[in-house]
Amino acid sequence: MGIEGKVVAVTGAGSGIGAATAELLAARGARLVLAGRRADRLREVAARIEGDVVWQVTDVRRRADLRALVALAVERFGRLDVLVGNAGVATVAPLGDLTDEQIDDMIDVNLRGVLNGITAALPVFRRQGGGHFVQTVSTSGLRIVPGQTVYAGVKNAVRTISEGLRQEVGASIRVTAVSPGMTRTEFVGDRPPHGSPTALATWEQVQRVAIDPGAIARAIAFAVEQPEDVDVNEIVVRPSAQG
Numbered sequence: 001m002g003i004e005g006k007v008v009a010v011t012g013a014g015s016g017i018g019a020a021t022a023e024l025l026a027a028r029g030a031r032l033v034l035a036g037r038r039a040d041r042l043r044e045v046a047a048r049i050e051g052d053v054v055w056q057v058t059d060v061r062r063r064a065d066l067r068a069l070v071a072l073a074v075e076r077f078g079r080l081d082v083l084v085g086n087a088g089v090a091t092v093a094p095l096g097d098l099t100d101e102q103i104d105d106m107i108d109v110n111l112r113g114v115l116n117g118i119t120a121a122l123p124v125f126r127r128q129g130g131g132h133f134v135q136t137v138s139t140s141g142l143r144i145v146p147g148q149t150v151y152a153g154v155k156n157a158v159r160t161i162s163e164g165l166r167q168e169v170g171a172s173i174r175v176t177a178v179s180p181g182m183t184r185t186e187f188v189g190d191r192p193p194h195g196s197p198t199a200l201a202t203w204e205q206v207q208r209v210a211i212d213p214g215a216i217a218r219a220i221a222f223a224v225e226q227p228e229d230v231d232v233n234e235i236v237v238r239p240s241a242q243g
């Protein structure tokens with residue numbers, strides 16, 4: 001099938017890896033459904049895309065928003081081929097220094113948000129007899145370091161869910177977990193964080209070694225473009241200089 005003509009919904013599409021993925025897949029002929037909370041950012045990304053694109057303000061923490069997003073894809077393009085569950089947030093600090101709100105946010109966006117996407121799209125994929133879930137996880141879950149305990153734990157929950165889902169859904173539905181290493185996006189912020197020395201050290205390392213989000217977009221495109229009988233389950237893309 002390749003990428004041409006596929007209908008791809010991307011959460012967190014207004015910036016960073018999501019925006020780069022949307023733009024790359026659109027350039028290769030996909031029809032895009034962009035999701036995120038900031039309308040202005042989605043509008044900007046949509047304006048850069050030549051070809052079929054729609055966007056909808058979506059908070060992945062809300063199940064109803066994901067159902068509405070999937071419904072939009074089906075209404076506008078007649079189907080949904082790929083859901084990229086990419087929206088994510090992180091606070092880098094030791095667990096004991098995180099506020100309840102920061103912990104809830106990492107769970108609600110990174111874990112519940114992905115589950116909300118899966119449960120919204122799965123009935124459509126089943127009805128169509130095919131579909132592809134792509135989840136953005138993280139190398140934080142592969143090399144566990146202080147300061148990223150909750151974030152890594154939540155991302156690894158998504159990794160586990162991806163593998164379980166893969167086994168449950170059978171041959172017609174594909175599941176890919178992409179683990180980016182340090183990537184130059186708004187995620188890490190453009191100013192040094194105050195307070196946590198761990199957060200500062202991470203921020204400084206990111207400034208030194210981070211790679212362009214296009215590198216992650218190319219990895220996602222690789223998974224999407226494979227023939228239907230090839231399921232790329234795990235991809236890890238780190239900066240060469242990341243320890």
Ligand SMILES: NC(=O)c1ccc[n+]([C@@H]2O[C@H](COP(=O)([O-])OP(=O)(O)OC[C@H]3O[C@@H](n4cnc5c(N)ncnc54)[C@H](OP(=O)(O)O)[C@@H]3O)[C@@H](O)[C@H]2O)c1
Nearest residue numbers: 012015016017037038059060086087088138182183185187
């Ligand atoms: N950058 C890195 O070094 C790195 C490394 C490993 C993994 N990752 C993962 O890569 C993914 C993309 O991050 P990024 O690096 O591209 O950073 P980013 O530019 O900050 O992108 C994150 C996106 O998620 C969206 N988002 C946050 N909360 C949301 C919510 N409740 N509902 C809908 N959308 C929401 C944000 O848009 P709105 O605020 O407009 O909603 C934003 O566009 C994340 O899952 C992150 O965990 C990043």
